[in-house]
Amino acid sequence: MxxxxxxxxxxxxxxxxxxxxxxxxxxxxxxxxxxxxxxxxxxxxxxxxxxxxxxxxxxxxxxxxxxxxxxxxxxxxxxxxxxxxxxxxxxxxxxxxxxxxxxxxxxPAADDKRLVVGVAQTRTFLPEEIGRRAQIEATAEAVRGAMRDAGIEDPADVHFVQIKCPLLTSDRMADAAGRGAAPVTQDTYASMGFSRGASALGVAVALGELPADTVHDGLVLADGAPWSGRASVSAGIELENNVVIVLGEAAGAVSAFRIGHAVMKDAVDAQSVRTMFRESFGLDPERDADEVARRLVNLLAKAEASPDGRVRGARHTMLNDSDINATRHARAAVGGVLGALVGRTRLYVSGGAEHQGPPGGGPVAAILHI
CATH class of the missing domain: 3.30.1330.170 (Cyanuric acid hydrolase/Barbiturase, RU A)
Known part of the structure; x- marks a missing residue:
């Protein structure tokens, strides 16, 4: 075997x-x-x-x-x-x-579950499919394929799903218009959020966080829409499909690494990350700082400026800055919180968390040496 x-x-x-x-x-x-x-x-x-x-x-x-x-x-x-x-x-x-x-x-098989990885890709999307049901469903299928590739049978063993998704450029929108099709938005920057959101909902469907029969075009970026606690999605100009990486654990793997995950409820929720370290690895980032520094490979997280304009009741100005985009503020803020917690700054913090964790928060995962 x-x-x-x-x-x-x-x-x-x-x-x-x-x-x-x-x-x-x-x-x-x-x-x-x-x-x-x-x-x-x-x-x-x-x-x-x-x-x-x-x-x-x-x-x-x-x-x-x-x-x-x-x-x-x-x-x-x-x-x-x-x-x-x-x-x-x-x-x-x-x-x-x-x-x-x-x-x-x-x-020889390990006594516990160890880190596994699986990869998959969706088909190329038409511009008018981005941010809509077609992208959700194709992403869900690709996530299931990546789980099979990783040897993961139980969705509970999936700890982080990293996706790279496309965005709409003016050329791609013109292509849709030339065929009589209407894209989800005419704003190239806004299209990043729609694409990230649809991809995250695809993860939620694949992992059983969202019933598949509730998916429809208007679900993406809708108020009160569901979210995934294990999806991390970045949008980019360099591709036209979704690239999927599933990170989880499985029995029988012999990797020298483990992975755990949590969900930050807001940008300053260091406590959820501390709890993850204690429950997943038996470590406390403050008490066991030296061991965390020795064993931590990377901390993976999503960051988002809370859409209601507040963090724990206090007003923030990230959404009102015309000079620096809110996603950039959010990455800096969450990066600072997590960097202080684990004592290092080489961390994977991605901005734009539509349907990735609760509004203003986001999923986080840690990969550690055994």
Whole structure:
């Protein structure tokens, strides 16, 4: 019987195309680039429609991996899930989370569940499908496929679902109009929220957090609409489909890592994260700070400016700033809270949490060495 062995590295970078840290790990024999199944990058762009640092980083990875996988750069994305999230405001530090996977025949099974990973992709979306039922349903199916790829049968064993989804550009909207179709919005920036929201609801359907028969076009961004406690979605200009990475645990895996998750109720909810560390890993970030620093690979989180304009009853101004987008404020705020909690700033904090956790909050997950 084959046992899944997943490796995870959090690698700093000097810029979106700097893969020297990954190259050093490969040259030292610590990782084999041919085993890489997913990369989650945090790049130092603005995270908005015109953030081309995501595309720049994706291209760098395509060219690096093509030589190892013996394929063209364009073919890499069919074999490796590349998810680049722009925005490292505040104290957040740019980095890549590199995930490898190999299957070992005859490995002795671990006594507990260990980290596993699964990947999948949706079909290419028509512009008018983004932010609507078609994207929700296609995403749900891709998440189920990624679960199968990970060897996860019980949705309760899924701890984090990272998705990269497309947005609407003026060219894509013109294409829809030329065919007599109407996109969900005419605002390119607003389309990011619709795409993230539909993708997150697809996760909720796949994990049983939302009944499939309640899905309809008007559900996305509707007031009081449901949310997923394990979805993390970033939108980008560099793709036209959804790329799905499922991170969870399964019996029989021999990985040297575990994963746990929680849901922050708002941007300053450090207590939920502390509780996750205690219940999932038996650690307290303050009491066991040295061990947390030694074992933590990365903390993955969503951030959102509370849409009601308040955090615990106090007014915030993130939604009223005409100079800096609210998603950038939110990343900086949550990054500061989590950085103070775990004592490091190389963290994967993604902005825009539509249907990802409660309004103003968001899912969070931690990957730790055993």
């Amino acid at each position: 084959k046992a899944q062995d997943v490796g995870v590295w959090c690698v700093p970078c000097r810029g979106p195309a700097d893969l020297s840290g990954v190259q050093a790990l490969a040259e030292a024999g610590e990782l084999d680039p041919r085993d890489i199944v997913a990369v989650m990058g945090k790049t130092e762009g603005n995270g908005c429609v015109n953030d081309h640092t995501r595309d720049f980083a994706t291209m760098a990875w395509q060219h690096y991996l093509s030589s190892h996988l013996q394929c063209t750069p364009a073919e890499v994305e069919a074999r490796v899930s590349l998810v680049m999230s722009g925005g490292t405001e505040g104290v957040l530090s740019p980095h890549f989370t590199v995930i490898t996977r190999r299957f070992i025949v005859g490995a």
